[in-house]
Amino acid sequence: MALLEVNSLSIDYRTSRGVIHAVEDISFSMGKNDMLGLAGESGSGKSTLGLSLLRLVPYPGVIADGQIMIGGRNILSLSEEEMRRLRGKDVAYIFQDPMTSLNPVKRIGAHFVELITNHEPSTKKVHAIERAKKILDSLGIQSERLNDYPHQFSGGMRQRIMIGLAIALNPILVVADEPTTALDVIVQAKILDLLESLQKSYGLAVILISHDLSIILERCSSIVVMYAGHMVEYASSKELYRSPLHPYTQGLLKSIPNIELEDQKLSSIPGSPPDMLTLPKGCRFRTRCSRAGEKCQSKAPALIEVGNKHFVRCHEYVEEGVRNE
Amino acid sequence: MNEHKTKRSILASIVPNFKSLARKGPSGWMVIFGLSIVLALVMMTALGPFVAPNDPNRTNSALITLPPSPQFPMGTNHLGQDMLSRILVGGSLMLQVSALSVLICFAVGVPLGLFSSYVGGIPDRLVSLVVDAVYAFPGLVIAIAVAAMLGPGAINMALSISVVYIPSYFRIIRSQVLTIKELSYVEAAKAIGAKWYTILSRYIFPNVIPSIVVVMTVNFADAILTAAGLTFLGLGVTYDIPDWGWDLTNGKQYIASGSWWIIMFPGLMIILLALGFTLVGEGLSEMLNPKLQK
Numbered sequence: 001m002a003l004l005e006v007n008s009l010s011i012d013y014r015t016s017r018g019v020i021h022a023v024e025d026i027s028f029s030m031g032k033n034d035m036l037g038l039a040g041e042s043g044s045g046k047s048t049l050g051l052s053l054l055r056l057v058p059y060p061g062v063i064a065d066g067q068i069m070i071g072g073r074n075i076l077s078l079s080e081e082e083m084r085r086l087r088g089k090d091v092a093y094i095f096q097d098p099m100t101s102l103n104p105v106k107r108i109g110a111h112f113v114e115l116i117t118n119h120e121p122s123t124k125k126v127h128a129i130e131r132a133k134k135i136l137d138s139l140g141i142q143s144e145r146l147n148d149y150p151h152q153f154s155g156g157m158r159q160r161i162m163i164g165l166a167i168a169l170n171p172i173l174v175v176a177d178e179p180t181t182a183l184d185v186i187v188q189a190k191i192l193d194l195l196e197s198l199q200k201s202y203g204l205a206v207i208l209i210s211h212d213l214s215i216i217l218e219r220c221s222s223i224v225v226m227y228a229g230h231m232v233e234y235a236s237s238k239e240l241y242r243s244p245l246h247p248y249t250q251g252l253l254k255s256i257p258n259i260e261l262e263d264q265k266l267s268s269i270p271g272s273p274p275d276m277l278t279l280p281k282g283c284r285f286r287t288r289c290s291r292a293g294e295k296c297q298s299k300a301p302a303l304i305e306v307g308n309k310h311f312v313r314c315h316e317y318v319e320e321g322v323r324n325e
Numbered sequence: 326m327n328e329h330k331t332k333r334s335i336l337a338s339i340v341p342n343f344k345s346l347a348r349k350g351p352s353g354w355m356v357i358f359g360l361s362i363v364l365a366l367v368m369m370t371a372l373g374p375f376v377a378p379n380d381p382n383r384t385n386s387a388l389i390t391l392p393p394s395p396q397f398p399m400g401t402n403h404l405g406q407d408m409l410s411r412i413l414v415g416g417s418l419m420l421q422v423s424a425l426s427v428l429i430c431f432a433v434g435v436p437l438g439l440f441s442s443y444v445g446g447i448p449d450r451l452v453s454l455v456v457d458a459v460y461a462f463p464g465l466v467i468a469i470a471v472a473a474m475l476g477p478g479a480i481n482m483a484l485s486i487s488v489v490y491i492p493s494y495f496r497i498i499r500s501q502v503l504t505i506k507e508l509s510y511v512e513a514a515k516a517i518g519a520k521w522y523t524i525l526s527r528y529i530f531p532n533v534i535p536s537i538v539v540v541m542t543v544n545f546a547d548a549i550l551t552a553a554g555l556t557f558l559g560l561g562v563t564y565d566i567p568d569w570g571w572d573l574t575n576g577k578q579y580i581a582s583g584s585w586w587i588i589m590f591p592g593l594m595i596i597l598l599a600l601g602f603t604l605v606g607e608g609l610s611e612m613l614n615p616k617l618q619k
Contacts, residue, residue, distance in 0.1 A: 054516055088517030095516075100509040105531040114527070115517050165517065 002029040002069075003205050004053070004173055009066030011048050011057055020276045022048045022061065024229045025303075030205055030222070032172070035196070037216030037237070038209040039252070040226035041273050046209045047096075049226070050175045053207070054087050071172055089119045092166035096178040098158035102150035108132075108161055109146035115168055135164045139194065156187035160194065167198055174199075177209045192219055213252045217241055225249050228274055228284040231303060235310040245312040247289045283315065291316065352611035359604025366416055366598050373413035381410040381567040390584045400586035402572065403579060412590050415567040418479060418556075419598070423548035425483035426490065427541055433487070434494025435537060441495070442502040443525055453499070460492035468551050472560040479562065486551050490544050497540050501533045535609075542606030546599045553595045569594050 011023040023045040030036045038046045051057050053068060055075060068075050070091060075083065087093075095101040102111060112132035116123055133143035139160045150158060159179060166174050176195060180188035196219055199206045210216050216223055216237070223240050225233040225248065233246040244250045251269040258264055271288040274280055283301055286292035295315045303313045385405035393400045399408035441452040459467065471485035505511065506529060514524045556562060556570025569591035576588030 056512070056515055084518045084520065086518070087515070088519075093513070093516040095509050095513055097509050101513045103510045103514070103528050103532075106527065114519070114523070118517070118519060118523070162513075165513075 003032050003034070003071060004207075005029040005067070005069040006053075007067040007069070009049070009052065009068060010064045011045070011052055012062055012064045013048075014060045014062060018277050021064075021279075022229050022276065023052070026066075026224075026226075026231045028222075028224055028231070028234055030207070032205055033199070033203045034222070035199055035206045035208060035220045037220035037223040038207060038226065039211065039213045039216050039223060041211060043228075043273055043276065044226040045229040046211075046226055047177055050093070050177050050207065050209050053173070053175055054091055054093055055083050056087075056093075085119065088115060088171075089169045090171055091173045091175065092169075092171040094159075094162050094166050094174065094176040094179045097182050098155055098162050099182065101162055102158060104150055107147055107149055108136075108153075111161075111165060112146070112168060115165055119169055131168065132164075135168055136161075139164050155183050156191060159183060159187075159191050163191070163195060163198070167202060167204070170202065171204065173205045173207070175207045175209070178211070179208075180215070181210070188215075195219075214256045225252070228276065228279065230284055230313060231311070232285065232313045233311065234303075235308075235312075239308060239310050243310075245306065245310070245317060246285075246314050247291055247316075248285050352608045355604045355608030356612070359601045359606075359608060362597060362601030363605065366594070366601065367420060369413060370416035370420060373410075373416070377407075377410035377413045379407035379410045381406060381414045382565060383407075390579060390582075390587070392584070393586055399590045400584070402575065402587045403584075408572070408586060408590055411567045411572055412569070412594060415569045415572060415591065416594060416598070418562055418566055418568045419549055419552050419570065419595070422479050422482045422486065422552045423545055425480065426486040426548045426552075427545050429483060429487040430490045430494055430544060431537075431541065434491040435498060437491070438495040438498030439502060439525060439530060439533070442499040443506060443521075443529065449499075452495075456492045456495045459488065460496065464489040464547075465551060465554050468555060469558060469560060472555050477560065477562055482552055482555055482560075482562075485555070486548050489551065490548065493544065494537070494540055497536050498533055501536055502529055505529050505532050539606055539610040542602050542609060546602035546606065549595060549599050549602070 006029065007027050009023060009026045010021065013020040013022050026049065028036070038049065040046045048057055048061060052063055053070070053075075055063070055078075057063060063076060066076075070086075075086065078086065102108070106114075109129055109132055112135070113125055113128045116128040116131060117125070129146065132146055136143045136146065141157060141160060141164075145153075150161075153161065159182075163176075163179070166176075179195065180191050183191060192215065195206065195208075198204065208216060208220055213223075213225075217240070220237055222236045223234070224231055225240075225246065227248050233240065233244070233249045240249065241253070244253050248269070251267070254267045255269065257266055269288055274284060274287060280287050280297075282298050283289070283292065283296040286296040289296065293315070299315075301313050301315045303311050304317060305311050306317050383406065385401075388397075388401050388405040389403055391397055391401045391405075397407055397409065399412060401407055402411075437452065437456075441449045468485045468489050471488050472482060475481035475484060511524060511528050514528050519528070553570040553573060556568055557574045559574065562568055562571065572591040573588055573595070576584075576591065579587050
C-alpha cells in the first residue's frame with residue numbers, strides 16, 4: 001500500500017482579484033523509503049502542494065477538491081485537533097530558510113523539548129534532552145550546543161537542526177521545501193547527503209521540493225514536474241532523464257550545464273510563467289512552447305500515461321507513447 | 326561570538342547589571358544615568374517622611390512665601406509650608422500613580438494587542454478601530470475627561486492615565502505581532518503541531534518583549550507628566566496630601582509676585598523624574614533595536 005496517495009488534488013487561492021488555481025488536479029503516490037522530487041519554477045504551486053500535506057495552506061488558500069491519504073487516512077477529513085497531532089509527528093516539514101525558521105529567543109534544546117513533549121506529554125524533560133543529544137550527534141553537531149541560541153549557528157548547521165527536528169519523532173513522511181536554496185553549494189551537497197542517509201536509515205518517505213532539476217534528478221527516485229499549477233510530467237528519474245517528453249521538461253534539462261560536453265551552449269526557456277489570474281486558453285505552457293500548434297490554443301491537454309508509469313500533459317503524445325503527428 | 330555578547334547584555338539591561346551596561350557605550354550610560362535618577366528619587370520619597378525637617382502640611386501664617394534661606398532651603402509657600410519637606414514627601418503619589426498606570430496598561434494592552442493581531446480578521450479590525458479612535462484624541466484631554474468622570478484619588482488617576490496609554494501598547498504590539506506571525510519559525514511551530522497558545526506565548530510574545538520594555542519606560546515618563554497635569558488642573562488629589570503637581574498648581578499664582586521657588590522646585594523634580602525614565606527608555610530602545618547596533 002502506498003504511504004502517501006494524492007488523488008486529483010486542487011488548491012485554490014480565493015483572492016479579491018479572483019480565484020487562483022494554484023494546484024490543479026494533481027495525483028501521485030509514493031511508498032515507504034521513497035524519495036520523490038517536486039520540480040518547477042517559482043509560483044508553479046510546489047510549496048502550496050507541500051504545505052497542503054500538512055493542511056497548512058496559507059490564507060486565502062483552500063483545498064478545493066481531491067484526497068490526501070497518508071498512511072491510509074484521508075487527512076482532509078481529520079479534525080483540526082487530530083491534524084495538529086499529526087503535524088510534526090507523522091508528517092514533518094523542513095522549511096526553505098533555516099535562518100528564520102528557528103525561534104530566535106529559544107535555545108536549540110528548548111526547540112527539541114517542546115516538540116517532543118508536545119506530542120508525548122508523558123516524556124520527561126531530561127529524557128527529551130537525552131534524545132535531542134543523540135539526534136544532534138547523528139547530525140554531526142556537538143551535543144553541548146543544545147544550550148546555544150539559533151543565531152550562534154551557521155546556516156548549514158541550522159538547516160541540520162531543522163532536519164533533526166523534523167526526524168526527531170520518527171515521522172513517516174518528511175516534506176523538504178527547498179531545503180538547500182538558502183545555502184551555498186558545498187553545504188547544499190552535505191545537507192542533501194544527510195537527508196538521503198537519514199531517509200535510507202529510517203526508511204522515511206521524503207518529498208524534495210526544488211526548482212533545481214539537477215538536485216532532484218540526482219537524489220530522487222521519481223519526479224513530478226509542475227508548471228503553473230499543473231503536473232506536466234511524472235515519471236521515474238531515470239526515465240525522465242533518458243526520455244523527457246514534455247517540452248517544458250526538455251527545456252529544463254537543456255538548461256542544466258553538462259560537465260562532459262566541452263563546447264555546450266546552455267539554452268533557456270524563453271518568456272516567463274503566465275499570470276495565474278489570466279491563464280492562457282488551452283495549454284498553459286503554449287505561450288513559451290516552440291512546438292505549440294493550433295490544438296494547443298483551443299484545448300487544454302489531459303494528463304496521459306504513455307507507458308512505463310510515465311505521465312505527461314501534452315498534445316504531442318497519445319496513450320502508450322505513439323507520436324500524434 | 327560578538328552576537329552572543331549582545332544577547333547577554335540585552336538580558337542584563339532588563340535585569341540591571343551596571344558593569345555590562347557601561348560596556349554598551351553611550352546607550353548603556355544613558356540607562357545607568359536614568360536608572361540612578363529614578364532610584365534616587367524613589368529612595369528620597371521613601372525616606373522623605375523620616376528625614377523631612379518639618380511637617381509638610383503644617384501651615385504658618387507668619388512664614389508665608391519666604392525665599393530660600395538657611396532655615397527653609399527651598400523657601401515656603403503661600404500657606405507658610407516648608408517647601409523642602411513637601412518636595413521630600415511629595416513624590417510618592419506621582420510614583421504610585423504612574424507605576425499603577427503602567428501596570429494597568431501592561432495588563433490590558435499587551436494581551437489585547439497579542440490576541441487581536443494573532444486572531445486577525447474582523448475582530449482585529451473592530452478592536453483596532455476602537456483603539457485608534459481613543460488614540461486620535463490628545464492624551465491629556467481624554468485623561469481629563471476620564472478623571473473628571475471618576476473623581477479624584479490615586480487609583481482613579483491611574484485609570485484615567487491608562488486609558489490614554491493602552492492604545493500605544495496595543496499599536497506597538499500589534500504591528501510587531503503582524504510581522505512576527507508571518508515569520509518562518511511561527512510557521513515551523515505550526516508545522517510541528519504546536520498549540521495556538523504555545524505559539525502565542527513561546528514564539529510570539531518573547532520576541533515582542535524588547536519593544537514592550539521600551540514602551541513601558543516611555544509610558545512611565547509620560548504618565549508622570551500626565552499625572553502632574555491632572556493634579557495641576559485640580560483633578561488629582563486633595564490638598565492634604567503633599568504632591569509636586571499640586572504645589573505646581575498653586576505656585577503658578579505667585580510667579581508674578583516673584584516667588585519663583587514655590588513652582589521651581591516641584592517642577593524640577595517632575596522634570597528630573599520624567600528625564601530619568603526617558604533616559605532609560607531611549608537607552609534601552611537603542612540597545613534592544615538590532616538595527617541600531619554596530
